Amino acid sequence: MSYAARKGLNRNQIKYVAIIAMLIDHIAWGVVDPIHPLLGQIMHFIGRFTGPTMAFFVGQGYIYTRDVKKYQLRLGLCALASWGPFIYFEFGYFPFLHPTIPFAFNIVQGVTYTLFLGLTAIRVWESQRLKKPVKVLCVIGLCILSLPGDWPVMDVLGVLFVHVYRERPRAMWTAYGLTFLLPCVGMALAGGLANNWFHLGVLLPILALRFLYNGQGGSRRPVHKWFFYVFYPAHLLALGLLRWT
Template sequence: MDRLPSASAFILKVAAIVGMTCNHVANVFGGALPGGAMVALYALGGLTFPIMAYLLCEGYRHTSSVLRYAERLGVFAAISQVPYSLLFGATGNVLITLLIGLGMLWALDRMRSRALCALAMLAGLVVSSLCDWGVIGPVMILLFWHLHDRPRGVALAMLVPLLAFGLPALSWVISETTPLSLGVLGYYTIGFGLATVLMLNYNGRRGRPMKWFFYVYYPAHLMVLWALTQIV
């Protein structure tokens, strides 16, 4: 079988944006959608966070300034929090989760004191428990970082969230087969599977630059979805 075409960072970002949009549409309007559409949207939604976490590690590895990288994440996390809270309540949005993960990578890389580093890791996990993806978000980032150089390291890193969420989702489907339970199972199987394939075929190239588009798109699409809830 021929190897799949390689994927640049641009392709990964497009896939993450598509998956994120599908997931948020499913979460906001899923009850009004046909069952098959809900399942498909949730399944595609599983593409998003693994790719975002993986690209954060790539960004940290290649950035010329971790401080500027953190500033960008922080500014757009703050901007995004208002529409995110309007849609999903008082939890931190995913950019905050990524910012925490970035801080944990920096702490592991720069802190000489193991005690201080351990405290930084603990603090990051505690704060992330209040954000989108909870504790597992930074854990996935750390797994991608530490397993990067191992053969099929991406697949190994993806085993943790797959087992942590996929098995309960399968149990839910067995006990109660509904479009929502099938969609959640698709999120952690189909979505995660597609994300893993894309990341395994990442070629290390940036491709077409779209850094600012991604940052702007996140709060913009949340605001559009909230505005639609006021109209529909």
């Protein structure tokens, strides 16, 4: 994919915008919605920036990372570290500490879990040992496994399509865009636009990445690589404490 001489934002800058958007979204879920629903909708609209953006960069990350196994391990450990804080933020308890809570509510996962499955899907697709029908079945299985996660299915297929179609920009943007746009429009319409128009904020990352991303990584200082992995579980725990105590 060529970004020749394009002015705009680099990968680090866009990731920090995505982190801020995520924080705004989670503050709305935890604090704002019960008090000011309209403001909450606006904040959720902004928050739709994060899931597709992270999927895009994980899809690119398979090529750019020095060690994909370590990259996958970081995502997996972050998902594990975020599991408890995510459930606490969402429901006010930690997994499996309340025997009366249904099992399904104990296995809910955050976005890093879904991104981990997306990166796994790329590794499956790139496997030299598996035939294509088996790869397709494995990807379907990963999509099913993503259902308890944030941005289910979307952050699996979105990651995979960014990688698979990386040499065909038109196909990549079409597949990537539709992966997020169709489900989000469907959710907005199914729930009623009056209370669910925030899902249409998914257009923000699609347009921003298509027209504002300059293809550059930015500074390679370790802080830029590790900040999200630390911030994600930490902010969930902090907002959970604010919400439930």
